[in-house]
Amino acid sequence: MIRPEAKARLLRWREALIGASCAVAGLWLWLATAGLPALFGAVAMAIGAVLILSGMRRARFRSTHQDPGIVRIVEGRISYMGPVTGGSVALDDLVAVTLLRDDTGAAWCLTPEAERDxxxxxxAIGAEGLLDALAPLPGLDSGAMVRAVQSRTGASITVWRREQFRALT
Structure with a gap:
């Protein structure tokens, strides 16, 4: 049996751990063989390095606590179904993405042009998918999203605004 705390930590870092094991297996294959298998080992090391980097970013973005509600992301549309509130917004309609922080916790505020926030x-269940779902926004720095989550200041942090990039599109 594995303790629940250890299981939660392993699950949080799962992509990085898979990448590390892929890189170690690739290194062994690269050093222990020659020719085509060594080439496969080098490719596995490269894939492992990419998985480690993206896995570390995802692990730092994931929340350590559970909030009510479920987030669904389907074809450029983000939906949240909570016990009291809910709604849906399309990526094309977004004008700002802000991390709101107060004494009770943190929440992502997605501001569309015409609808309510x-x-x-x-x-919330599925909220870790916001990192990938919001990535297509022009000029969005996913590192800024991770830094906002990691920041423990009481202030709200706006990580993206469309006005900055409207002239470019």
């Missing part, structure tokens, strides 16, 4: 608690 969609507020998603940081620890």
């Amino acid at each position: 969609l507020v998603i608690p940081e620890g």
Whole structure:
């Protein structure tokens, strides 16, 4: 049996751990063989390095606590179904992405052009998918999203605004 705390930590870092094991297996294959298998080992090391980097970013973005509600992301549309509030917004309609922080916790505020804001608690089921779902926004720095989550200041942090990039599109 594995302790629940250890299991939660392993699950949080799962992509990085898979990448590390892929890189170690690739290194062994690269050093222990020659020719085509060594080439496969080098490719496995490169894939492992990419998985480690992306896995570390995802692990730092994931929340350590559970909030109510479920986030669904389907074809450029983000939906949140909570016990009290909910809603849906299309990526094309977004004008700002902000991390709201107060004494009770943190929540992502997705601001569309014409509709009301969609507020998603940081620890909602599926909220870790926001990192990938918001990536297509022009000029979005996913590192800024990770830094906002890691920051423990009480202030709200706007990580993206469309006005900055409207002239470019």
